Amino acid sequence: MAKTAVQEFTKGLWAEIPPFRLVLGLCPVLAVTKTVENGIGMGVATTFVLICSNILISLLRNVIPKKVRIACFIVVIATFVTVVELVMQAFAYPLFLKLGIFIPLIVVNCIVLGRAEAFAAKNGVVASFADGLGIGVGFTLSLTALAIVREILGNGTFYDIPVFGPSFEPFSFMVQAPGAFVCLGLMLCIMNMLGKK
Amino acid sequence: MREMLKLFIAVVVFSCLSGGVLAAIQNVTKERIEYQQLKFVKGPTIKNIMEGASNDPLIDRLRIVDESKEMHLFIGEFEGKRNTVAFETFGKGFGGAMGVIVGVNLENDEIIGVGVTTHSETPGVGSKAKTDPDFTAQFKGLSILDPFKVKTDGGQIDALSGATISSRGVCGAVVEAGEIYKRLKPTIIEKMKEKKG
Numbered sequence: 001m002a003k004t005a006v007q008e009f010t011k012g013l014w015a016e017i018p019p020f021r022l023v024l025g026l027c028p029v030l031a032v033t034k035t036v037e038n039g040i041g042m043g044v045a046t047t048f049v050l051i052c053s054n055i056l057i058s059l060l061r062n063v064i065p066k067k068v069r070i071a072c073f074i075v076v077i078a079t080f081v082t083v084v085e086l087v088m089q090a091f092a093y094p095l096f097l098k099l100g101i102f103i104p105l106i107v108v109n110c111i112v113l114g115r116a117e118a119f120a121a122k123n124g125v126v127a128s129f130a131d132g133l134g135i136g137v138g139f140t141l142s143l144t145a146l147a148i149v150r151e152i153l154g155n156g157t158f159y160d161i162p163v164f165g166p167s168f169e170p171f172s173f174m175v176q177a178p179g180a181f182v183c184l185g186l187m188l189c190i191m192n193m194l195g196k197k
Numbered sequence: 198m199r200e201m202l203k204l205f206i207a208v209v210v211f212s213c214l215s216g217g218v219l220a221a222i223q224n225v226t227k228e229r230i231e232y233q234q235l236k237f238v239k240g241p242t243i244k245n246i247m248e249g250a251s252n253d254p255l256i257d258r259l260r261i262v263d264e265s266k267e268m269h270l271f272i273g274e275f276e277g278k279r280n281t282v283a284f285e286t287f288g289k290g291f292g293g294a295m296g297v298i299v300g301v302n303l304e305n306d307e308i309i310g311v312g313v314t315t316h317s318e319t320p321g322v323g324s325k326a327k328t329d330p331d332f333t334a335q336f337k338g339l340s341i342l343d344p345f346k347v348k349t350d351g352g353q354i355d356a357l358s359g360a361t362i363s364s365r366g367v368c369g370a371v372v373e374a375g376e377i378y379k380r381l382k383p384t385i386i387e388k389m390k391e392k393k394g
Contacts, residue, residue, distance in 0.1 A: 089233060
């Protein structure tokens with residue numbers, strides 16, 4: 001409990017970076033990382049939900065009865081996800097068209113509920129905010145990293161800008177589902193090798 | 198029993214609050230979402246038809262209820278005269294319903310342009326109804342009150358090669374547009390006057 005807010009933030013970036021260390025929330029990780037734009041969009045949406053739900057749940061942690069806490073958490077999270085969905089439709093419609101059904105699915109992303117249950121329900125507002133921000137940024141970075149590899153190899157582009165010459169034959173396996181698993185596995189492997197030292 | 202009641206109240210209060218917040222946000226974003234949907238789904242086609250209009254037909258629109266169905270009519274202003282409307286109808290194509298937007302000049306009932314919006318026709322064959330400007334250009338300048346048919350059915354429209362059914366679908370949608378236009382013309386003119394004043 002003696003940890004500072006800064007520590008709560010930085011742990012999300014490496015020690016507990018969500019898809020690689022916690023290996024949680026893999027559904028969006030695998031599904032939306034076909035392009036960098038989608039990866040970042042999904043990451044930012046999830047970060048917003050995480051921060052808001054962490055703050056609110058931390059504020060209400062003494063009001064929510066223990067026995068129905070999960071139901072209450074889900075209501076809070078679902079509310080913020082719907083807010084994101086509406087705002088995205090209103091201000092970033094093309095992105096909404098691409099991410100489509102994955103936005104409502106943030107509700108069941110176990111990272112969000114996991115942080116609410118494991119952290120926000122037991123800690124103060126500032127620490128919860130830092131935790132949400134850290135995990136959210138970590139999640140966004142992971143999605144982006146995965147998306148960069150997949151988009152460059154699978155499509156030959158980076159943020160829709162071609163990086164190879166016209167003679168490049170896209171390695172389309174990378175943008176399909178199996179490619180996502182292989183790519184995630186390799187990245188996990190690299191992370192573990194680096195972490196061992 | 199008392200505890201049960203407490204849990205019950207907690208969940209009910211939570212749900213009600215969340216419902217209220219969402220309703221408020223939906224209210225605020227509704228108009229913008231509707232506009233975004235129009236802009237990205239029908240927008241390009243309407244812009245194409247209304248080329249050279251001095252207003253934005255997507256903003257300048259009327260809502261008219263026709264046989265209990267709500268219709269959006271987009272108004273185009275040409276050379277200072279608000280004399281054109283465009284609206285969407287549906288025809289039966291090869292792969293299901295095809296959305297077709299028809300632009301009509303209110304003064305002489307002439308079609309100023311036709312464009313396909315949503316369809317599920319065979320890519321490269323029936324999908325040409327949307328991408329081949331020569332096909333839809335055939336409608337230009339004809340009276341909307343004409344009966345449109347493809348040439349194989351004894352009409353005046355050259356069907357797309359290999360896509361007679363898709364071509365029929367577009368013709369059907371334009372014929373339907375003619376019927377709607379006949380029914381609604383007085384209402385349209387009246388509403389446009391109202392809007393101006």
